[in-house]
Structure formats: C-alpha cells, structure tokens
Amino acid sequence: MLKMHEDFIQNVIKQIKSDERFIGILAGGSMINNNMDQYSDLDLVLVYDLSFQEEIMENRLQIAREFGNLLSGFTGEHVGEPRLLICLFNAPILHVDLKFVTIEEVRNGVEKPIVVWERHSSLSQILSETNYSFPYPDLQWIEDRFWVWIHYSATKLGRGELFEVIDFLSFLRGTVIGPLVLMRNKKLPRGVRRIEEDAPELLGEFKKTVAIHEKDSCYNAILSTISLYLDIRRDYEADIQIKSEAQQESIKYLAEVNKKM
Incomplete structure (x- = not known):
C-alpha cells in the first residue's frame, strides 16, 4: 500500500472512531490480495448500526466530505449497488469507493474483506463465521x-x-x-x-x-x-x-x- 492510500485510510479511521453510529471499517478490492499500486483505488466498507440507517444513507456525501477534499461523489445505482458512494478526492487525487452497510449485511458479500478498524470484535467474529463465494459465470x-x-x-x-x-x-x-x-x-x-x-x-x-x-x-x-x-x-x-x-x-x-x- 502506498503512502497516499495509508494516509487516507488513517484519516477515515480517525473520523469514524469518533462517530458512535459506526461499528467498523472493512476493505476489499486490491487490499485483500495486497497487490495495490499507484493506480489502485480504495474499496472501503463502512459498517454502521442499523438504528441509524436512514440518517446515514441520507447524509453519505456529508460523511464523505469529512474524509478529505471531495471533488465529486455519486451513488452506485448504475452498477446495481445503491449503498455505494463513488468518490473522487484530491490532494492527492484518489478514487475511493465507500460502501455503507449494516453489520447484518456484512455476511452478504462475494469476497471476504479485511478488517481495517472495528469498535469491538463483532466484525471479526462475523467474518470468521461467513463463507464468501465469488460469482462465477454460468x-x-x-x-x-x-x-x-x-x-x-x-x-x-x-x-x-x-x-x-x-x-x-x-x-x-x-x-x-x-x-x-x-x-x-x-x-x-x-x-x-x-x-x-x-x-x-x-x-x-x-x-x-x-x-x-x-x-x-x-x-x-x-x-x-x-x-x-x-x-x-x-x-x-x-x-x-x-x-x-x-x-x-x-x-x-x-x-x-x-x-x-
């Protein structure tokens, strides 16, 4: 992982730790296989408490702005994932995908993510109990x-x-x-x-x-x-x-x- 990725992740952790609505941060994509380079984007999953769902989903752009200089951001309905916020940050310029999910939804992924930060061990427990299966073509x-x-x-x-x-x-x-x-x-x-x-x-x-x-x-x-x-x-x-x-x-x-x- 390059410094620009690490710096961004550390800033996200800092912001999320102070927000009691969030339970943890997971990472997918290239971070899973540790093959990131200077052209890699970040795929982060922000796990929140279900009781705050409406509030968080309505304010995702505002939350994302706390992570850095947000140039643009939009939701992922065009790829069939309305929970996704696709973002472009600056200084340095970086593509970041932020998926907002409840802890119950963590079991529904296609690849096993890695834990970046968690408030307690519930996320790690769920990951250890869940079998993830990447979809293969028929x-x-x-x-x-x-x-x-x-x-x-x-x-x-x-x-x-x-x-x-x-x-x-x-x-x-x-x-x-x-x-x-x-x-x-x-x-x-x-x-x-x-x-x-x-x-x-x-x-x-x-x-x-x-x-x-x-x-x-x-x-x-x-x-x-x-x-x-x-x-x-x-x-x-x-x-x-x-x-x-x-x-x-x-x-x-x-x-x-x-x-x-």
Missing part, C-alpha cells in the same frame, strides 16, 4: 446466448453501425472471453481486469478482437472473438449442451454479410 448461460450475440454483431456490421459493433465486441470480451480465460488460469473472473498479466499467453489473440472503425477490421474482430471462444469452450464443452445449429447458422450469416460489404 457456462450454459453463455453458450445459450453467444451465437445470438454473434448474429446481432453481424446485423450491425451489415448495416454499417460500426461503433455499435466495436462497443458490442467490448461487451463480449468483458462478459464472455475475459472471465472464461481468467477461470482457465485459476483467477477470479473479473471481466478483463489485469488480463495482460494474468493471461499473457493469449494477449495476441485478445488484440485481434479489438476493432477499429473499418468494416474489414470489425469483421475480422468478430471472427477472432468466435475463434477465441471456441478455443476456450473446448475445456468444458462435454459439460454443456452445445448450440451447434445456432453456431453454424450465425457464422454462416456473418460470412454472407461480409460478402455483401
């Missing part, structure tokens, strides 16, 4: 959808909506290709996070799935996405129902679209 769910998504990409390519193709290929990397490759390499399936260091053997193949705003580039990137998916799917295809006809027809349709371009 392989059949992916196969059921992948070829529909390829057909969708082909239709947008045929229409000339190249920005849509580029954007959708990014979705496929983050939703399908990245997680499956990370799973193969015994890493947590976090989209394409740290894919350069966690799957260096496939870096060249990943690059081929990135298109520029040209029809040929988009077409080749779709083909490369298909090729990479099929390569990864071999690891587990005996365990799922392969959508062979959907695969055949969507690839055929993509080739027909390319001929018309």
Whole structure:
C-alpha cells in the first residue's frame, strides 16, 4: 500500500472512531490480495448500526466530505449497488469507493474483506463465521446466448453501425472471453481486469478482437472473438449442451454479410 492510500485510510479511521453510529471499517478490492499500486483505488466498507440507517444513507456525501477534499461523489445505482458512494478526492487525487452497510449485511458479500478498524470484535467474529463465494459465470448461460450475440454483431456490421459493433465486441470480451480465460488460469473472473498479466499467453489473440472503425477490421474482430471462444469452450464443452445449429447458422450469416460489404 502506498503512502497516499495509508494516509487516507488513517484519516477515515480517525473520523469514524469518533462517530458512535459506526461499528467498523472493512476493505476489499486490491487490499485483500495486497497487490495495490499507484493506480489502485480504495474499496472501503463502512459498517454502521442499523438504528441509524436512514440518517446515514441520507447524509453519505456529508460523511464523505469529512474524509478529505471531495471533488465529486455519486451513488452506485448504475452498477446495481445503491449503498455505494463513488468518490473522487484530491490532494492527492484518489478514487475511493465507500460502501455503507449494516453489520447484518456484512455476511452478504462475494469476497471476504479485511478488517481495517472495528469498535469491538463483532466484525471479526462475523467474518470468521461467513463463507464468501465469488460469482462465477454460468457456462450454459453463455453458450445459450453467444451465437445470438454473434448474429446481432453481424446485423450491425451489415448495416454499417460500426461503433455499435466495436462497443458490442467490448461487451463480449468483458462478459464472455475475459472471465472464461481468467477461470482457465485459476483467477477470479473479473471481466478483463489485469488480463495482460494474468493471461499473457493469449494477449495476441485478445488484440485481434479489438476493432477499429473499418468494416474489414470489425469483421475480422468478430471472427477472432468466435475463434477465441471456441478455443476456450473446448475445456468444458462435454459439460454443456452445445448450440451447434445456432453456431453454424450465425457464422454462416456473418460470412454472407461480409460478402455483401
């Protein structure tokens, strides 16, 4: 952990210790694995007494301002987490995610956090009793959808909506290709996070799935996405129902679209 992270955390501890509404502070993200660097943000969980829920949830920005020079902050509904406050602090500039949870909600996470500070031992006790499980993608769910998504990409390519193709290929990397490759390499399936260091053997193949705003580039990137998916799917295809006809027809349709371009 760098000094800027440590200094910020110490200031949060100082403020929270003097606020009897809070029970403790937990940390997630890079701090769990101790692999933070100068570009890491902070993922902090502020645990409070349920009896103060309404008061705290209504005043989260005010609470966050006590931790430093808050440039901007907003809630996390767009990522399905309304308890989250996404913040940008200054001097030094630092991204900090603050999640406000009750002690009862601490059991509901997907990764076991670490205790940064606690008023009493109840937090440590809960963590020791709870089994956290990171969500892994459903392989059949992916196969059921992948070829529909390829057909969708082909239709947008045929229409000339190249920005849509580029954007959708990014979705496929983050939703399908990245997680499956990370799973193969015994890493947590976090989209394409740290894919350069966690799957260096496939870096060249990943690059081929990135298109520029040209029809040929988009077409080749779709083909490369298909090729990479099929390569990864071999690891587990005996365990799922392969959508062979959907695969055949969507690839055929993509080739027909390319001929018309």
